[in-house]
Amino acid sequence: MRRMRVAAAMSVAALALAGCGSSTESTPGAGGASSSAKALKIGMAYDVGGRGDQSFNDAAAAGLDKAKKDLGVETKEATAVNGEPESAREERLQQLIDAGYKDVVAVGFAYAPSVKKVAAANPDAKISLIDSTDATGPNIVNLTFAEQQGSFLVGAAAALKSKTANIGFIGGVNTDLIKKFEAGYTAGAKAVKPAIKIQVKYLTQPPDFSGFGDPAKGKTAAEGMYQQGADVIYAAAGGSGGGLFTAATAAKKMAIGVDSDQALTAPPAARPYVITSMLKKVDVATFDFIKSLTEGKFVAGTKIYDLKANGVGYSTTGGQMDDIKAKLDAYKQQIIDGKIVVPAKP
């Protein structure tokens, strides 16, 4: 009976925890030319982690902030909670629309099923879904990124920088999206050194998404890889990536950030070890979407942000890429020209 009780309480807890998302409202950006009564109202639904994750969600937030400043839109934000049921995401989107923020940015592939339903129920709402093409419709625009292309470049950088010919990849959760990062990284590293050893670890398996927010696990996995000979590790693991930087600082070995330029946001002691970051310009995509709305140029369908569109790339903060930049740019050109086709599946 006792063990049953624990199980029951855990499931109750999981259900109940989902009830408490957070939302913040904000006033229209000061000084925006069009911040009149007719200012466009944009709702923003973040994935787990939310604003302040210094990674994926923050990139979307940066795009929103820019739109607020430059375009004078009004915004309302809400954040998903770990372990919540599907219905909570649906309600979040619907609540934003009901509150008058009828054009919504849904940040993250996890919103796909709820976007599908909410978009159908609210035909006059315009919804952009980031990172997924699983929900399509006349009022949905799918903003996707060629993460594998950006990851290819940092994979090549890792192979060029590695002295032990042994590198690592840490994925937060074993999903198709994160596998794109792995596939590109592996392909890039092998393009430079075909015999290179690549250690791969996913922190959790879906539907357990805690791997995106557990730095202790990220640190443990990174320590293991460093101790087994890796000298560069790339983490596509959201908030768990902070654990990689802690481990890299302690081991004095190299790390590669993801989504935004993490050499700017990592703890100061870790910054010298963050040699580059794979940039996924969610901010650009978010801003473009809002801009298209203000200009009345909304087009439904899939929009791919790849190397060609400058939607992905790598950062050069710290100057550690200077000596290999020419080589990386050569790879970049080959990908843009279609001479190298980067696989999206490992």
Add this chain to the structure above:
Amino acid sequence: MSTAGLKAGAQVITGVVRRPRLSPAQIAIMVFFAVLIIAVLRVVTGAKDLASSGALAAAIGLAVPIGLAGLGGLWSERAGVVNIGLEGMMILGTWGAGFFGFHYGPWAGLLGAMFCGMIGGAIHAVATVVFGVDHIVSGVAINIIGLGAAKYLAARTFTGTPGGGPTQSPPLGELPTISIPGISPGLATLEKKQIFFVSDLASILGAFVTNLSILTLIALALVFMTWWVLWRTTFGLRLRSCGESPVAAETLGVNVYRYKFIAVLVSGAMAGLGGGYLALVAANIYRDGQTGGRGFIGLAAMIFGNWRPGGLVGGAALFGYTDAVQLRGGGSTVHALLLLLAVLVVAIGLWQILRRQRLIQGAVAIAAGAIVAGWFFVSETVSDEFTGMTPYVATLLVLALSSQRLRMPAADGQPYRKGEAG
């Protein structure tokens, strides 16, 4: 009075078969064989990470927060209050460590974690002890409140801080770590030589004397202190009597409310400290959701350990070790553990047949062992989808195979109102 209390407590548990207590020598022999088995396994399978000091250090790091949460559960349940709110108290602890750690340094963070966990404990104590709310309902509420409060407080206190944001704190200062000069480097050299058994022993010792966080030592001291206070002092005896038979305790003049209240407060502080370990030592940062259900695992570790500190440490260590091994080595190391599992299950099967004449049970166990062995020899590695389950499967297996005679405190979870003794 205390002797009378002991009798009253003993009456309740008459008829329960006591498990033989292990002597220190027996424990030493068990540890010896555990190391020997790991050493053999390492040599046979070539999975070097099974006994590397890195893996063991990681295991300690993963086990301590679980152990502290379990210790919190132990205090509370020994006084008869079921504490399913450990997770919530841990979450409060992570925020406390983040906030006080950022503003006043890591030691203050440690105290802050305990203090915030204790607030969660105080709510639970007021609800269950004073108002007689169902323990599970109150505990679930604490989990929800803890999560919500920590999220809210984090957004209020960390937004705009350097390197921090609404969902995470700025990097926190580090607590001191301890390496014993002279011994640590020597053990590291010995470990590298890969000598059978000797190197394995060296790496285990190495993990305990190299870069050991001071908080790990504090946690170990707390385990010992808990044992001593609860089982060797009058205070502890009275506290446990509240968990076994509060009515009997009351008739003997024990202020049951007070003991339960103290126990739940200590429970909250321990769980909060577990959260503090996550934020201050394991991650150097507060982050939303970083507890990841460890409070519940702590509760499970306590049940695993039969509501005793030693067993609890065993449960936390088993979970921490298997989790560390799967996180570090992934499929190939877990693959090596398959062989161990196969051998163990077959051994149990043989024992069932030869010693206990249970043919069917023995045959089933041997067949299961053969399947696992087949899996080991056919495959090169365990696929990623399964490795993450390793700690849960290991804990479940040990629980299923070894401890079917768990006994929780007799009045655990039962409401108690003063004056019921009549």
